[in-house]
Amino acid sequence: xxxxxxxxxxxxxxxxxxxxxxxxxxxxxxxxxxxxxxxxxxxxxxxxxxxxxxxxxxxxxxxxxxxxxxxxxxxxxxxxxxxxxxxxxxxxxxxxxxxxxxxxxxxxxxxxxxxxxxxxxxxxxxxxxxxxxxxxxxxxxxxxxxxxxxxxxxxxxxxxxxxxxxxxxxxxxxxxxxxxxxxxxxxxxxxxxxxxxxxxxxxxxxxxxxxxxxxxxxxxxxxxxxxxxxx
Numbered sequence: 001x002x003x004x005x006x007x008x009x010x011x012x013x014x015x016x017x018x019x020x021x022x023x024x025x026x027x028x029x030x031x032x033x034x035x036x037x038x039x040x041x042x043x044x045x046x047x048x049x050x051x052x053x054x055x056x057x058x059x060x061x062x063x064x065x066x067x068x069x070x071x072x073x074x075x076x077x078x079x080x081x082x083x084x085x086x087x088x089x090x091x092x093x094x095x096x097x098x099x100x101x102x103x104x105x106x107x108x109x110x111x112x113x114x115x116x117x118x119x120x121x122x123x124x125x126x127x128x129x130x131x132x133x134x135x136x137x138x139x140x141x142x143x144x145x146x147x148x149x150x151x152x153x154x155x156x157x158x159x160x161x162x163x164x165x166x167x168x169x170x171x172x173x174x175x176x177x178x179x180x181x182x183x184x185x186x187x188x189x190x191x192x193x194x195x196x197x198x199x200x201x202x203x204x205x206x207x208x209x210x211x212x213x214x215x216x217x218x219x220x221x222x223x224x225x226x227x228x229x230x231x
Contacts, residue, residue, distance in 0.1 A: 002116050005040055007031040007060065008052035008078060013101075017050060020105045021112060034063030041067065048116055050108075051095070052078045053086045061090055068094030072157045074115035078103070087191075091198040096159045097185070114186060118158035133168050136229035138207060138216050140168055147207070154206050159184065163196075164203055167217065167227040176224035200225055 002025075006017045009032050018028040029044060031037040035058045037049065049067065051060040064075050077090045077098035087098045096115060099108055133140040137150040142165060147154040156164065162184050167175065175183075181192035200219075204211040216229050 001025060001027050002047050003027045003029060003045060004048045004050060004112060004116075005029045005031060005037060005044075005046045006050045007034065007037040007055070007063070008050075009033060009055040010052070013052075013078075016105075017108065020109055024109055024113065026112070026116075034058030034060060034066075037063050038066060041071075046073060047119055048074045048076070048112060050076050050078060050099075050112070053090065054080075061086060061093065064090055064095050065093045072119075072155060074119050074158055076111060076115060088194055088198065091195060092201075094157065094202075096157055097195075110187070115158065118162060133165075135168060135171060135216060135227060138168075138229065140165055149207050156203065156206060159199055160203050160206070163199055164207070164217070164227075167225060171227050171229075174220045174224045174226045180225065196225075 004021055004026050006014050006028055008014050011032065014030050014032070018030065021028050029040050029046065031040055033055045034051075037051065038058075040046065041049075051064055053060040060077060064077070067073070067075060074097070075095045077087060077095045078101060079087050079090075079098055080101050090098060097111060099111060131142060133142065139148040141148070145161060147156055147161065147164065163180060166180065166183055177192040177196040178189040180196050181189040200217065201211070204214050204217050207216060208214045216227055217225065218228050219225055
């Protein structure tokens with residue numbers, strides 16, 4: 001059974017999410033501030049975190065930053081519309097996605113299940129039809145979901161891995177932010193430009209020697225992104 005940690009200082013919201021996810025066979029752990037969330041993560045095998053931004057004692061931004069230092073598990077931020085800058089900041093420090101309050105129950109469940117599938121696919125499950133993609137010094141082993149750059153292992157989050165894999169499989173082709181978003185998130189683009197740009201920057205920081213002069217992951221100004229490099 002998948003285990004999801006829900007962290008929000010509004011008990012009614014936490015209880016409502018518990019009901020939605022429990023109906024889908026997902027076990028829910030509850031926390032009401034970032035400090036409580038970190039304590040649960042230390043003791044439980046959690047597969048995904050739903051994290052509110054504005055909370056007492058420790059807010060969601062700080063908690064997300066600490067979690068990302070140790071783990072690549074999916075983090076979905078819960079935010080009010082007035083917290084636009086906080087959402088971008090959250091993505092910038094490692095959150096995978098965000099849901100704006102008030103949210104639709106069906107959308108929330110779909111986002112959680114989609115992120116869980118991506119995370120599970122990086123957990124070592126093997127695909128007999130998977131292949132190894134090599135582009136210059138970049139190696140993507142899609143059988144064990146690992147990335148290497150010049151022989152050195154690189155740790156990516158599930159979202160980052162899937163973006164890189166998608167572009168690598170379509171080497172040389174340019175994709176706009178909405179196209180990337182729709183393919184990776186499997187839904188209508190929501191704030192695609194900012195969301196994709198943040199993840200692209202994270203990928204560059206991890207796979208490029210000089211992220212400002214990328215060798216592999218390049219931008220085509222006004223159009224989108226592509227992977228380049230010799231096979």
